[in-house]
Amino acid sequence: SKVPSITLNNGIAMPQLGYGVWQIEDDQAFTAVGQALDAGYRSIDTAAIYGNEEGTGKALAASGLPREELFVTTKLWNGDQGYDATLKAFDTSLTKLGLEYVDLYLIHWPLPSRDTYVDTYKALEKIQADGRARAIGVSNFLPGHLERLLGETSVVPAVNQIELHPQFQQAESRAFHARHGIATEAWSPLGQGKGLLEHAALAELAAKHGKTPAQVVLRWHLQLGNVVIPKSVTPSRIAENIDVFDFSLDDADLATLAALDSGNRLGPDPATFDVG
């Protein structure tokens, strides 16, 4: 594949760029994931709540690609937190995906007010020990939530998938992850395409490198060491978003991007989000 991998803290290789399938209907997921696999993506990021694990799984099967060349992530939805409920929800996800194992299983949100994420994570440890997830981790966890897992459970999360883009750079979380060997995976890496990609500074960098603003943003993530999972259902953009391995941003470019951080959160605040 054209996409380099990073090595997670348990030795498992994860492609640094994958395809996210949020807001793709189940019946469109078959086509969209098929297009991504054709374009060279091998890592797919879904979740139980996205409602498209079946379409995703059908596309993986139809591709004819060997299972070991694929990297499949799914996530436990909020209403299924708790030890037993998590084991059951995982079975359902695996069945819908049509797989014998996933590569990465994540707790979707910490839901601190419910105080169930520690028990939930212990179920993920069991799933990993049983060989049904090659790696386990979390999503939307703040450093304080990670501290609790580090203190009360055995397996250091391999990944924390968080909102991260040039206008919301998450310096504190990134530093915490780096100190503890947790890979940072960026969700909404393109800032959901709204506003960010029209920024004049990005137009200049894109012109300088003969690339597009989206490609410049993805390149920034990769050079920071983030895992990225951009989403598009447009074939030309699916191809564009993986065509980011033939140029480099220099220190001045990186400084220009660093200056775009404006604290512009697009999604919910994990400290208070409590839906589902």
Ligand code: NAD
């Ligand atoms: P994104 O930042 O990937 O932006 C996607 C949007 O940007 C597209 O819908 C399109 O409008 C635009 N776009 C894509 N490619 C483009 C291009 N080359 N040029 C111009 N515009 C382009 O946003 P996202 O879908 O929110 O995030 C990506 C993935 O992250 C999701 O699909 C999902 O897998 C994951 N995610 C996870 C969580 C979580 O809580 N863990 C939350 C949100 C998203």
